[in-house]
Amino acid sequence: MKILLLGSGGREHALAWKMAQSSQLEKLYVAPGNAGTAEIAENIALDLSDFKAIGDFTIQHDVDLLVVGPEQPLVDGIHDYFSSQPRLSNITVIGPTKEGAQIEGSKDFAKSFMKRHRIPTAKSGSFNKHQLQEALAFLENQKAPYVLKADGLAAGKGVIIENELSKAKKALTKMLKGQFGSASNTVVIEEFLAGVELSVFIITDGTNYKILPEAKDYKRIGEQDTGLNTGGMGAISPVPFANREFMDKVENQIIIPTVKGLKKDGIAYSGFIFFGLIAVKGDPYVIEYNCRLGDPETEVVLPRLKSDILELFDGIATDTLSERDVEIDLRTASTVMMVAGGYPESYEKGKEISMANTDEKSMVFHAGTTIKNNKVVSNGGRVIAVTSYGKNLETALKTSYENLDKIHFEGSYYRKDIGQDVM
Numbered sequence: 001m002k003i004l005l006l007g008s009g010g011r012e013h014a015l016a017w018k019m020a021q022s023s024q025l026e027k028l029y030v031a032p033g034n035a036g037t038a039e040i041a042e043n044i045a046l047d048l049s050d051f052k053a054i055g056d057f058t059i060q061h062d063v064d065l066l067v068v069g070p071e072q073p074l075v076d077g078i079h080d081y082f083s084s085q086p087r088l089s090n091i092t093v094i095g096p097t098k099e100g101a102q103i104e105g106s107k108d109f110a111k112s113f114m115k116r117h118r119i120p121t122a123k124s125g126s127f128n129k130h131q132l133q134e135a136l137a138f139l140e141n142q143k144a145p146y147v148l149k150a151d152g153l154a155a156g157k158g159v160i161i162e163n164e165l166s167k168a169k170k171a172l173t174k175m176l177k178g179q180f181g182s183a184s185n186t187v188v189i190e191e192f193l194a195g196v197e198l199s200v201f202i203i204t205d206g207t208n209y210k211i212l213p214e215a216k217d218y219k220r221i222g223e224q225d226t227g228l229n230t231g232g233m234g235a236i237s238p239v240p241f242a243n244r245e246f247m248d249k250v251e252n253q254i255i256i257p258t259v260k261g262l263k264k265d266g267i268a269y270s271g272f273i274f275f276g277l278i279a280v281k282g283d284p285y286v287i288e289y290n291c292r293l294g295d296p297e298t299e300v301v302l303p304r305l306k307s308d309i310l311e312l313f314d315g316i317a318t319d320t321l322s323e324r325d326v327e328i329d330l331r332t333a334s335t336v337m338m339v340a341g342g343y344p345e346s347y348e349k350g351k352e353i354s355m356a357n358t359d360e361k362s363m364v365f366h367a368g369t370t371i372k373n374n375k376v377v378s379n380g381g382r383v384i385a386v387t388s389y390g391k392n393l394e395t396a397l398k399t400s401y402e403n404l405d406k407i408h409f410e411g412s413y414y415r416k417d418i419g420q421d422v423m
């Protein structure tokens with residue numbers, strides 16, 4: 001297979017690493033990629049919003065499969081672009097159509113979808129910018145803490161949780177008046193659910209699905225889950241509380257109704273679904289859907305997938321996903337993200353990274369790096385994720401931290417408490 005992978009984060013380095021292990025891979029291109037993907041694939045400078053240029057590239061280089069890492073091109077309709085062009089329609093796209101990507105692209109869509117298909121989620125109301133008074137009245141009838149969500153993609157910043165009603169009212173007014181541009185033209189007001197979060201992933205062809213290893217992400221910048229939200233500071237897999245009984249509930253109450261619901265609604269879906277879940281007294285609820293894999297979750301999920309990922313992609317291409325096996329590595333995987341000083345607020349890029357002597361027990365996934373004057377330099381807020389296996393969480397984390405100690409760049413920071421809450 002000749003493959004083009006879109007994206008430039010740790011998720012894409014982990015996807016590239018996993019695909020590169022397959023005997024079925026003939027050539028892998030990554031656009032735009034990073035210094036890590038450059039070691040195992042060919043990086044191509046393509047603008048991910050320029051679908052025509054991406055299409056032209058796949059024709060010129062005989063690409064059979066397009067794997068879309070991030071959500072934005074999916075929400076913008078890259079799958080639909082490929083299906084609508086006769087010259088591109090035989091290329092398999094791993095990632096849903098624009099309509100399917102609405103499960104992530106519109107919180108309002110996701111909430112109505114879950115209500116329609118009786119999928120457990122927080123009770124909510126949706127209000128557009130012409131319904132400010134109704135929205136404020138609805139909010140007054142809610143209990144604290146108040147959860148406000150911008151409907152559209154808002155770079156991970158669209159969820160606001162306030163304890164005081166007066167602050168929540170102000171935040172709601174600001175949102176509906178355009179704080180997040182068109183992303184907050186509609187706002188979802190949601191009941192607060194208290195519990196522990198985890199992420200569950202499937203790959204689906206719209207009818208059949210395969211469950212991948214679950215993971216727990218650490219979203220806050222500070223230790224003990226304090227400070228601002230980030231894209232994710234580390235992840236572990238498996239998740240200790242996600243036992244057989246819990247995962248059966250996830251499959252029966254959430255995964256099956258989601259896949260069936262998409263089909264019933266006439267939405268063709270091929271690719272990954274990321275279920276952001278919260279366990280409340282042992283029962284799973286959906287906090288959010290994503291139409292892609294997670295970052296840094298992928299850096300622990302794919303290392304635990306023993307099966308050839310191209311077999312799964314081929315299963316989607318040839319409608320044979322149900323016949324493919326998913327074999328899981330029983331070891332624990334942990335990943336810890338090294339970030340730029342200042343992240344998730346303003347930070348500097350271009351810091352030279354030294355990575356002397358990281359041993360083979362860890363996989364160093366690049367999340368935000370590039371090559372400048374033959375040197376690897378930082379190129380984002382989240383810079384390097386170090387993944388390790390262990391017979392348990394403690395040994396996996398010990399190895400990740402030992403190897404993180406060998407990686408340096410000016411101003412770097414990482415959380416030292418990844419996984420502590422579940423040990």
Ligand code: AMP
Nearest residue numbers: 122147159190191192193194276287288
């Ligand atoms: P989201 O972008 O939807 O994942 O929301 C960001 C974070 O806000 C989640 O990871 C949760 O920690 C929190 N959150 C969102 N919705 C709720 C809710 N209904 N109850 C409690 N926490 C929530």
Ligand code: GLY
Nearest residue numbers: 231232294295296
């Ligand atoms: N780590 C959370 C995400 O990828 O959305």
